[in-house]
Amino acid sequence: MKVLGIETSCDETAAAVVELGNANGGARLRSNIVASSMDLHKQYGGVVPEIAARSHIEAITPIIKQALAAANCDWPDIDAIAVTYGAGLGGSLLIGVLTARTLAIIKDKPLYACNHVEGHVYANFITSTTLPDYSMPPRQPKFPMLALIVSGGHTQLTLFRNHFDYELLGRTQDDAIGEAFDKVAKIIGLPYPGGPSVEKGGRAGDSRRFKLPKAKMPGYDFSFSGLKTAVLRLAQAEIGKDFSFPSHEIPSLLSDQQRIDIAASFTRVAIETVVDKTSRAYEEYQPKAVVIAGGVAASQELRRKLSEALPIAIEYPNFKLCTDNGAMIATLGAYKAMLGQPPADPYSLEIQPNLSM
Numbered sequence: 001m002k003v004l005g006i007e008t009s010c011d012e013t014a015a016a017v018v019e020l021g022n023a024n025g026g027a028r029l030r031s032n033i034v035a036s037s038m039d040l041h042k043q044y045g046g047v048v049p050e051i052a053a054r055s056h057i058e059a060i061t062p063i064i065k066q067a068l069a070a071a072n073c074d075w076p077d078i079d080a081i082a083v084t085y086g087a088g089l090g091g092s093l094l095i096g097v098l099t100a101r102t103l104a105i106i107k108d109k110p111l112y113a114c115n116h117v118e119g120h121v122y123a124n125f126i127t128s129t130t131l132p133d134y135s136m137p138p139r140q141p142k143f144p145m146l147a148l149i150v151s152g153g154h155t156q157l158t159l160f161r162n163h164f165d166y167e168l169l170g171r172t173q174d175d176a177i178g179e180a181f182d183k184v185a186k187i188i189g190l191p192y193p194g195g196p197s198v199e200k201g202g203r204a205g206d207s208r209r210f211k212l213p214k215a216k217m218p219g220y221d222f223s224f225s226g227l228k229t230a231v232l233r234l235a236q237a238e239i240g241k242d243f244s245f246p247s248h249e250i251p252s253l254l255s256d257q258q259r260i261d262i263a264a265s266f267t268r269v270a271i272e273t274v275v276d277k278t279s280r281a282y283e284e285y286q287p288k289a290v291v292i293a294g295g296v297a298a299s300q301e302l303r304r305k306l307s308e309a310l311p312i313a314i315e316y317p318n319f320k321l322c323t324d325n326g327a328m329i330a331t332l333g334a335y336k337a338m339l340g341q342p343p344a345d346p347y348s349l350e351i352q353p354n355l356s357m
Helices: 038-042 049-070 090-107 116-125 177-188 194-202 225-238 256-285 300-309 326-338
Strands: 002-007 012-020 027-036 080-086 111-115 126-129 145-150 155-162 165-171 289-293
Touching: 002 049, 002 090, 002 326, 012 049, 012 326, 027 049, 027 326, 038 049, 049 090, 080 090, 080 116, 080 326, 090 111, 111 116, 111 326, 116 126, 116 145, 116 155, 116 289, 116 326, 126 326, 145 256, 155 256, 177 194, 177 225, 177 256, 194 256, 225 256, 256 300, 289 300
Parallel strands: 002 080, 027 126, 080 111, 145 289
Antiparallel strands: 002 012, 012 027, 145 155, 155 165
8 A cells, every 4th residue: 555645734845756555564664754844944933834834835836746756656646645634834735725625526535634733643654665864663662562752743642452542641731742842942042943043052061050949740741831941030130131032132142151051951841841741651561562642752862862762672763754754644544544444525624723642
């Protein structure tokens, strides 16, 4: 079974083809094409929804054609189409969903509506490819499986008992961890996207110089807004200003040492927060596999800390499959088709920007 996946939930226009022989063997990546509009957003310090939507309109058709060509496929070779219909930016989702609906109708293909967050988890089920510069896990994760999903829009722990049989254990009640990284980067004057720049900047800093708070949330829920605010107050205090001092003026007054020490201290506390909860969930549920998914799954520090904290090996996708991509959506769609999940109606599928698992 070959499935075309389309992903346009934020600022990446992505399409990919994966092949699934059976539900127990893992998916084979045939192509993975991504066009990002990140450079257009950098000057604003974050994604501008209107710019992202316009970029999708320009890129979507050529990206799909490239994905098919790279997979050495034509439309008769494709068995189904999968598309992200939520969660994400409304305008961005609309471009992908309308494109997928139109293709499903005119090419007479079943259409599978995919949850973006669930798709990140299914990047861990891609186990082989002939494409260069990819390293793949040798096998798909076993169930029951604990998934830590960390990205710019999501931070949550989910227990998967089997495909499509899962329980959401906890989620962030305010900022996601990736969003907190972006905001801290802006406060201390590091470039967008914040996750890579804060972690990289912090490697040279003293992660114990500043004491920052960890949110004490019930159960397996998370909170990062208090940590973000604590960084703001710390940065203001370090330059001798009070809480009323404008945040956009802080970066020019921080020394390089202050900047990297704040970055290091924030990174340590943010990662410890998710590692602590993941460790507790592992002890309670004793899963056979623990996977991390989402853009923040590319963090080397997060991978290192989780590996130290847990008694089993952590499973995670190739770095290229951590950020938004069509391959994860194609893989989720392939498992839906293989395991008899109902396809969506291409004449009526609507976007759901606030979709949750």
